[in-house]
Amino acid sequence: MSKINVWIDCDPGIDDAIALAAAAASQDALHIHGISTVAGNQTIERVTNNALALSSFLKLDVPVVRGAEGPLTRAKEDAGHVHGETGLGNTVLPKTGKQAEKGNTFQLIRDAIMNLPEDEKMTLVPVGPLTNIALLLKVYPEVNTRIKEIVLMGGGTFGNRTPTAEFNIWGDPEAAKIVFDSDLPIVMCGLDVTHKSGLDRNQVEAMFTSQNEVQKAFGDMLKFYFDSPAYINSDLVHIHDAVAVIYVTNPEIFKGIQVSVDVDCTDDINRGMTVCDLRKTAPEAGRNVTLLNDIDLTAFQNILLEKLSSL
């Protein structure tokens, strides 16, 4: 069976780091063509440096390109409080000599897609704000027919940045609107499913007490999550972005429904909300989004831990 072509767009970020690790461990199934970065959890400099350091650390020998430094229209806001000042908790990865690719970022992503063999398509896996993907679709519309699907982490039927908006979509609602309105097949790994996934305290402890350098590094990052106020009373730490990667390799452990999604771009309390039409009698037209809403938690944990332990 041929490998799945993927391009990962991210803003590392602790959960992005785990997502990259899961991807690096899945190269028997995935052909990773490149990694682009986007301002989100941290500034574009930080997330790009983190992506470079992670790709070296994971021996993930793929191009890293630096993407948009901020959202299309609104002012930047990062999530330093969630991911720590470096964006990776308190974890300091070994320094890397690896450099981001020179040249036009969007041209590079476009070329990676258009240079695929004629009968193959690219799966885009954006796990940060959708700025880069929106720009790509607008600047190089020819990629549309060469994209298999967009498996994204973002949105859901409720929010975490506001009551109704998830952080990634809230970070660039206009970009999200461009992506959701594109009619491309979209798989939304939103909070409905990411809040049902994750690792428990024992699993994380086994990682951060490991002798294995890679295990320990990612275990430390997840411990940073667990020690934060949001998780202090929780038995499960959510690893949002990793869910998108696991969906690409193991869609069979997920459940979802086909819905249409509108993104609220007004400058009011629902800004950044992915308005999902859940009504059974909603029109069939426009249901281009698979809203993931359930996951086999045990299977997810086994698959993720197995991948991480193979590194």
Add this chain to the structure above:
Amino acid sequence: MRNVILDCDPGHDDAISIIIAASDVSDLKILGITTVAGNVEVEKNTVNALKISELLDLDVPVVQGARRPLVKKSEIAPEIHGETGMDGPVLKDPEISALDGHAVDFIIDQVMQSDEAVTLVPTGPLTNIAMALIKEPRIIENIDEIVLMGGGTFGNWTPAAEFNIFVDAEAAKVVYESGVPVTMFGLDVTHQVIATQDIIQRVGNIDNKIAEFVKELLIFFGETYKNHFGFNGGPIHDACTTMYLLKPELFKTEYLNVTIETKGEYSYGMTVVDTLSVTGREPNTNVALGVDQEAFWSLFEEILKSYSGGSDNE
């Protein structure tokens, strides 16, 4: 004994709510029934309220209220409730008539004159309640709770908005921001009380004219809900309010912040519920999220059976 004003747009589920409040099982003192434009035009809702009063032999004032929402134009739902607003059972034209005057003034007068606090129970758009709060803010001091049907964390009339709030979101905003304690029965909980065939059969087994009337309401309502929303029965949304007043422990509620969206491009009329407490805004609403379904329907049966007593049982 709790003083209540039932502000409604009957409406199948409004009718059932009134029947619950008026039963012998209930210890509610109904000060009046006020009507509002909602499910259908206010005049039709008033006629239906009068018909129900007559059927129940209920001696309380019925007063007509707002013809249209505060700001936007009217929106009605005959596809759900039929042309009369209460299609299905056929009742004769009422001989009694509505009180003169406007529902807004009636609500203000009742609340201001009552020695004990009054509970407002709106099961339609919140136009009358908002107008009363604006016209006479002093009523706030003598309203102990507003127990309403509306909203939820998802919608039915649009993907994000429930019908009652969608019809008059500006009025809803006034009510939620009034400072009066609000207990909200939105779709999260009302979609858990669906009158399935099994429930309709249980109602049909009760031998009195009120249960017969309710059965006919549920059959019609169930059909439109099946055709319009793909449901396996009609959710008796509005009845949650009075069931709660009879027996609060049937429901699981959480005290949360709720803000009304009046601008959103796709989410006008949404009740934005801060379930995960991410806004830092103070809680202002008791949001009903769960119900003990078995206990709910048992009490519902008991209420309908209570209408079998007495010599006028047909």
